[in-house]
Amino acid sequence: MTSKQTRVGMGFDAHRYLSTQNGSTNTVILCGIEVPSTYDIEANSDGDVGLHAIIDALLGSVDAGDIGMHFAPGDTQWKGARSSMFLKHALAIVHEKGDELINIDITIIAEKRYISSYRELCVKNSASYYLLASDALV
Numbered sequence: 001m002t003s004k005q006t007r008v009g010m011g012f013d014a015h016r017y018l019s020t021q022n023g024s025t026n027t028v029i030l031c032g033i034e035v036p037s038t039y040d041i042e043a044n045s046d047g048d049v050g051l052h053a054i055i056d057a058l059l060g061s062v063d064a065g066d067i068g069m070h071f072a073p074g075d076t077q078w079k080g081a082r083s084s085m086f087l088k089h090a091l092a093i094v095h096e097k098g099d100e101l102i103n104i105d106i107t108i109i110a111e112k113r114y115i116s117s118y119r120e121l122c123v124k125n126s127a128s129y130y131l132l133a134s135d136a137l138v
């Protein structure tokens with residue numbers, strides 16, 4: 001008989017803000033959705049800090065390294081890449097190892113802009129990537 005183990009992964013990411021010429025039409029990507037922002041995010045990919053942190057947590061939970069080991073920082077092939085693609089890769093590794101995702105808890109630290117009005121959309125959208133009910137992603 002095999003016993004089931006619960007593994008916990010912890011992820012973190014931080015990106016600098018950049019000024020933008022686009023003014024009020026500018027957006028950044030957060031948990032896969034476009035959020036209006038008067039700043040840009042400095043990144044090689046789409047700079048989705050939310051998904052990058054989750055990807056690190058997923059990879060860490062199954063001892064599969066971190067995001068930079070799978071998608072090298074600065075590699076031009078990832079220029080502007082959507083982070084949902086990186087996430088798909090990390091999830092596939094979790095599933096290949098016979099593990100399943102039960103719950104995600106994510107904290108976004110951003111003094112500007114105030115993002116609570118996007119919270120529900122971010123949760124619903126992120127949960128859809130994992131086929132999780134949105135109450136499993138908080």
Ligand SMILES: Nc1ccn([C@@H]2O[C@H](COP(=O)(O)O)[C@@H](O)[C@H]2O)c(=O)n1
Pocket residue numbers: 013014066067068069073
């Ligand atoms: N001092 C460091 C910092 C990062 N890495 C690798 O790069 C990846 C991306 O890191 P960010 O800080 O830019 O998010 C990270 O996953 C590491 O693989 C490093 O090797 N040394």
Ligand SMILES: C[C@@]1(CO)OP(=O)(O)OP(=O)(O)OC[C@H]1O
Pocket residue numbers: 013014043044045046047052067068069071072073074075078086
């Ligand atoms: C996935 C990568 C690929 O360039 O994306 P970045 O946008 O550079 O983001 P970061 O969180 O700094 O590091 C992860 C990188 O490996």
